[in-house]
Amino acid sequence: MTHKDKIISVARETIEIESKAIANLVPLVNDEFAGAVEYIYQSKGRVIVTGIGKSANIATKIVATLNSTGTPAIFMHAADAIHGDLGTIQENDTVICISKSGNTPEIKVLVPLIQAAENKLIAITGNTDSFLAKEADYVLNAYVEKEACPNNLAPTTSTTAQLVIGDALAMCLLDLRGFSSKDFAKYHPGGALGKKLYLRVSNLTSLNEKPQVSPDTDVKKVIVEISEKMLGVTAVVEDEKIVGIITDGDLRRMLTKADSFNGLTAKDIMTENPKKIANNAMAVEAMDMMEKYGITQILAEEKGRYSGVVHIHNLTKEGII
Incomplete structure (x- = not known):
């Protein structure tokens, strides 16, 4: 077996071990799991997620997921909790404690303190006979048969299981x-995913110049308008309504066909009935239309009146493409 083959083999084996472990979690989801979810849902407090070692790393990810999906959550390191950070836990908060063994010294110190404050305790553990499991109000079983590590030591499969339960x-x-x-967009306003959910065409047209000419505008002035507005396009507008579009591609085609453009006007070279989009439409809809029709700009209108241009560069800059 070559070095490359060995790498591929180990990687595939790791993925297979972990995928099987995740599948084995399905029958472990039971009434107690449902009870924990219902308690958190009915609770007036926050969710405090704690752990030690690699389980603490998983706890931070679970906190991030809860916060981004509407459940207020805070991470508290189990070691720090017993050295001053226990004040993180407030009345009505629910504590989720993550531990593979459920028997680490820090957990054994922390659990009675949580109980003394009368906060509900939810355990995510792979050992349902552990100290943590026996003391918890709810136990979410994250049992795995073995780690992906060949020595069965490095937390791999077990932390994956914890993450999946979270x-x-x-x-x-x-x-x-x-x-x-819409709720997701509210919690993710700065990310590309959030922008796809809340950014509208009007947010983009307002960033651009608004090139427009009338049907009778001389071609020389059309060229100037397209050049000055720097969008590679101009709308042809009559009575505030879009009647056509002229792109820089249209100008190039005109030059190859005509010996002279003296006397030519916008209506002679424009494309009638161009693709349009409502100004209040989502920006991602503009992207879909550009991809569908193979165009790089699209004209926007509001209540039937020309309102501006969305350019593919706008979508790229906002991270939507």
Whole structure:
């Protein structure tokens, strides 16, 4: 076996081990899991997620997922909690504690403190006979048969299982809350995904010049308009309505066909009934139309009146493409 073949073999084996472990979690989701989800959903407080070691790393990801899908959550490192950060937990907060073994020293110290404050405790653990599992109000079983590590030591499969249980928890809460794409956009306003959900055509047309000529505009002035507005296009407008479009491609084609453009006007070279989009449409709809028709600009209108141009560069700059 070559070095490359060995690498491919180990990688595939790792993925197979972890994928099987995830599949084995399906029958472990039970009434207790449902009870934990319902308790968090009905709770007036936040979700505090804690752990130690690699489980702490997983806890930070679960917190991020919960926050982004409508469930307020905070990460608290288990070691820091018993050295001053226990004040993170407030009345009505629910604590999720993640631990593969459920028997680490920090967990054994932390759990009684949580219980003393009368906060509900949810365990995500692969050991249902552990100290953590026995003391928790709800146990979410993240059992795995073995780690992907050949020595069965490095947390690999176990942390993947913890993450999947956390994702399942978050998605159940998302479903109960009726969390929509609009809600998602509200929590992700700066990302490309969020922009696809909230950015409108009007947000883009306002960034550009508004090139326009009338049907009777001399071709020389058409060229100047396209050049000055720097969008490679101009709308042909009559009584505020779009009647045609002229692109720089139209100008090039005109030059190859005509010996002279003296006397030519916009209506002689324009494309009638161009593709248009409503000014209040989503920007992603403009992108879809550009891809469908193989164009790089599209004219926008508001209540039947010309309102501007969306250029493919606008979509690229906003990260939508």
